[in-house]
Every structure is written in structure tokens, then in C-alpha cells.
Amino acid sequence: MKFKHLFKTIYLTLFVITLVACSDDDDTTFPADSESIADFVLDNQDQYSSLLAALEKANLVQTLSGTGNFTVFAPNNAAFNEFLGDRSLDDFSEEEIKTLLENHVLGIKVLSSEIQTGYVKNQADFSSYIAKEGDNVTINGVASVTTADVERSNGVIHAVDKVIDTPSLLTFAALDPSLSSLATTAITTTGFETDFGAVLGDKTGNALTLLAPTNMAFMNLGDISGLSAGELEQILLNHVISGSLLSEGLSTGYSSTLASVTFGDDTSNLSIYINTSDGVEFNGISKVSTADIVATNGVIHIVDEVITLPTVVTFATADPTFSTLETALTTLTPSTDFVATLSTTGAAPAPFTVFAPTDDAFGNITVPSDEDDVADILNYHVVTGSNVRSSDLVDGPVATLNGNVTIDASAPSVKGAENDTASNIVATDVQAVNGVIHVIDQVLLPAAPVVF
DSSP states (O other): OOOSSSOTTSSOOOBOSOOOOOOTTOOOOOOSSOOOHHHHHHHTHHHHHHHHHHHHHTTOHHHHHSSSOEEEEEEOHHHHHHHHTTOOGGGSOHHHHHHHHHTTEESSOOOGGGOBSEEEEBTTSOEEEEEEETTEEEETTTEEEEEEEEEETTEEEEEESSOOOOOOHHHHHHHOGGGHHHHHHHHHOTTOSSOHHHHHHOTTSOOEEEEEEOHHHHHHHOOOTTSOHHHHHHHHHTTEEESOOOGGGOOSEEEEEEEEEEETTEEEEEEEEEEOSSSOEETTTEEEEEEEEEETTEEEEEESSOOOOOOHHHHHHHOGGGHHHHHHHTTTOTTTOHHHHHTOOSSTTOSEEEEEEOHHHHHTSOOOSSHHHHHHHHHTTEEESOOOOGGGOOSEEEEEBTEEEEEETTTTEEEOTTOSSOEEEEEEEEEETTEEEEEESSOOOOOOOOOO
């Protein structure tokens, strides 16, 4: 199910209270007449000739001369000289300059009296993080506003002292004070194989989706001092999904994170369950509080809880299509404690291979009322000591905790002793840290006990 309107407040409508002109060394004199933004740049080439040259190369002069409501954070010549260093505008393509400049432009007019700290989308389709502290306003932690509220016929200019380079995921993770625990943990912890700073800061690397827990989320997690560097690294990687997944492209179902688990010689990425039925929730644990913070190398969704490494129980409880299975594992078998058993990690009887019937599958049988009978059925769906992914399924019998089931790897399907037809494996390789789940469309029925 696609959600185009998941978040009506994906971005904060910028900015905080009055911003006053500031820098002592800023001697720009602004003309009184209200013309276009491009006219202002043209009339003040002593300060903005580099900006004008960049606008001309990017073919944006006409845009900022026309009608509209723009907010332009305008870097002066000194800012461009610092940014370019030994380079010149000729070293950049037209598209590169256009993207850089649009990173300074908002598609709405925002006066200083309307400024609030937070995120806003700019004309390059990236996010900008505006921070307000006292009378100081900074953009992406780089540029400070030196003079505000130069109103023109098609918007407003705020003069800034730096060129605002396009942001990476690291830009926002490091800047946003609500994400300081994530940034500190990811970047300063020793012993990681992953260089999180390099990965999140690589603008040319593969696009990523970062599920960024807030400081409060880390507080809710509790003491992490007992975790090894490897365990903590995997938890952090469990918040990163390959590809740039904007909120409008999210739908209910399974994806994979960059966290992984190894059984024998096989290493597999962990699954993550995304539920979009009420906002966006991951693994039934963590909800998105701020979505679609867009950088050059992906997107950030801020989440309210740390997404710990999932067990097979995590998915049984998070996926609503397993609600009857969850009831069978808990309410219907109170003295068996399947949850404790199936939460085992790192030791026998883990890892598990679980054939998990959907609610529709349970709807086609009469679920027994006797706990022992329910337990017999549940045990018939669990293989212990093996993490058998779909690529490893082979034809023939497989021993469960309550007898053999029969696999047809080509279908793929699995048949119980008392089933008239085989159960289709409708979804494969839902990978947890302690095993793998294959979703099936019929409940597997063990052989009936012999009555003497």
C-alpha cells in the first residue's frame, strides 16, 4: 500500500524569530528600490560578481528575474573565493553549478521573522538544516546570515558568508542536535569494521536510507557499555537500508538492512519489516517522527526508538499477517514459553528455520483448544540448528521438532503428514539474527497420534 500523504509535516516551515543585520565587516549597501533578485545581484557586482557568473553559467538568471517567491542565501565574492580555492567555475559543469546554486534557494519567501530551526526543502531537491541560536542563523552548519530581509519583487535575499555545499547524510547526522548520540556512537566508537563517517559522508557512493534514532531513543535503549564493538556495529547497520527510500515510496512489507548474520560459511543481511498502516513503523518497534531529510547520497528518516537486531519472534509480532501465529505462541501456549525459546541467540537450539503460517492459513483449520495440541502443531513448523534459506532448500524430508515435513524446492512448497496438499512458500528468507522465516499459506498438520 503506497502512502503519498504519510507525513503532512515532513519539513518544518522554516525558521525562528527576528534576525538582525550583523557582521561588522559587511559593508554592502543595498539599493532601496524593489526589483528582482537577479537585478540586485547585477547591481552589486562589487560584492556578487562571482554569484552572477555562477548564475549565468547555470542559466538561472532568467529564473531569478521572473515571477515567483524565492528565498536566496546569497554568498559574496569572498565566500566564492574561499569555496573555489585553486579551482574556477570552469572546473564545474553547468549541471554541477546549477545544483550548487539551487542548494541556496528556497521555493518560498521566508522573512527573518518567520525563521525557525529545522529542515526545509530547497530548489535542488535537497534538505537544508537551518539552526537559530540567539541572533545567529546558520545553514547546514556552514554559512551564517550576515544581512537579512533584502526584499525584492520576487522574493527575499539573506546574505551569507559561505558557499553552502550540497549536503551528505553525514552533514545532517552531525549537525542535528537531536541526533548527537547517533553521530557520537557511529563516528567515535573504536573497533568498528565500518567507517560510518566515510560511508555517510560519501556523496559519490551508493544511495542509502538512514533510519536515525534520536537521543531519547538511545536513552530508552539503556546501557550499551556491555555490548561489544561488533554487536554495536550491527545495531547501527540495522538502521541503514540500501537505496534512497522516500516516504512516498514506502509500502508495507519486508526489506533488508546492511546488518548481517553469519551461520557457518553463509552471511545474510537481516530483514526489516516496514508497516505503513499508521504512519511508518519498523519491526514493530520504532516509528518515524521526521521523514524525508534528503541529501546527495540518500535520505534520512528520524525514528523514535533504536531498532535492535530482530529475532524470529520480532517478525512474528511485528507482521500483522501473523497475528494468529502470535496468539498461538503466547496466549494459547502459556506454559510452553515459545517466545523464550525462539528468542534464543548464539546457542542451541538456535538457529531456527520457521515455516510461518499466515492468518488466512490458520483460518482454514480449527485451532485446537488444548495447549499440548497447539504446541504439537507449532513444533511441526520449526527446524532447529539450521538457518536454511531458500537457495539451500532441497527436495525431501526435513526434521522438525515434531516429525518430518516434505520439501519441494522447485515449487517451492512444504507438506505436512496430514495435509492433503502442499503449503506454498509464499515469501522466503525473512532473515533474523537467530534464524530465517519462510511464509506459508497452509498450516502444517503433524501425523495424528496412534491411539491404542
